[in-house]
Amino acid sequence: MASSLEESLRVVVVDDHTLFAEGTVSLLSSESYISVVGTAKNGSECLKLVQTKHPDVVLLDINLPDFSGTDLIEKIKGIAPNVKIIMLTGQSPEGYVNASLNKGANGFLLKDCTKSEMTAAILQVSSSSGQYYFSQNMAPYLRSVIVGEEMRTNTMESKKISGTFLTPKEQEIIELIAQGLRNKEIAAALEIKNRTVDFHVSNILSKLGAKSRLEAVLIYTKDQGMGDRIS
Incomplete structure (x- = not known):
């Protein structure tokens, strides 16, 4: 795992929507402390990248063509137990949050988040304190499953x-x-x-x-x- 900002955080982007994936790569690549080491359109490609690229963080879409993002969490953790996983969703995350967190996800981002929020999420989950990150707009969904x-x-x-x-x-x-x-x-x-x-x-x-x-x-x-x- 990257230990400081001098050592770039290695990130894999997993999303079957090419426009979103390419946009995310473009945004993150402008940050000197983040290195996007690969993109995947499905779960199978994701697992290969985790095995070969050794990322610090995986940005993982909830819905993929061959896997549910929630089910993929355990497979990723089986290969790389210390990797941090931030779930991405463009729809209501209701019904996914608790299951994802219980399987080992480290945070949630809504796809309409800003670049600054995405980079903040990557930094926060990668920190030595091991904090979780949740998009602020997710409060209505989190309150019932976490605060409860x-x-x-x-x-x-x-x-x-x-x-x-x-x-x-x-x-x-x-x-x-x-x-x-x-x-x-x-x-x-x-x-x-x-x-x-x-x-x-x-x-x-x-x-x-x-x-x-x-x-x-x-x-x-x-x-x-x-x-x-x-x-």
């Missing part, structure tokens, strides 16, 4: 922060972020899955208009009159 796992009875109420409302779980998570915990540590503390924490953190950043965890904490603590809690 920890929807337990809670006496807390949603709280208005910086003009928006944070859910009880988001409040718990931002408090732990403010204490310096990383996502994996937060998942362990709250007894939820890593991907659930990633989803909530993404929502928190979006709701607060923050570009980083630190900025989110600053907004939160300032709003709550707790500015002395961080230095």
Whole structure:
């Protein structure tokens, strides 16, 4: 796996729509830290590329002519257990998300995403912290399949922060972020899955208009009159 931005991340694009695949290659090729090492139109071609090109990341269409992208995940992981897989879809991902994540996918991108979002997703899933990535527009689909796992009875109420409302779980998570915990540590503390924490953190950043965890904490603590809690 690539260990730094000086070492290009090797990416394989798997999509049977030639125009989308070629467009994706063109966009990613303009980034010095990404090297597209192959494209595939079907699952069989994908597996050959994974065997021969040793990618760090596979951008995988959910629907392929010979395989369901969801079924292909396990085959890819069987060849390269450490490869990161980002699922691509141009349609509603409802019904695919939970199955894909359970089989080992590391994130989801909608095909109408921007170049900056696609590159951010590749970087995030490839990071040493092993985070998941979800397109922000996927929140309606993720909420039922991911957040549902920890929807337990809670006496807390949603709280208005910086003009928006944070859910009880988001409040718990931002408090732990403010204490310096990383996502994996937060998942362990709250007894939820890593991907659930990633989803909530993404929502928190979006709701607060923050570009980083630190900025989110600053907004939160300032709003709550707790500015002395961080230095």
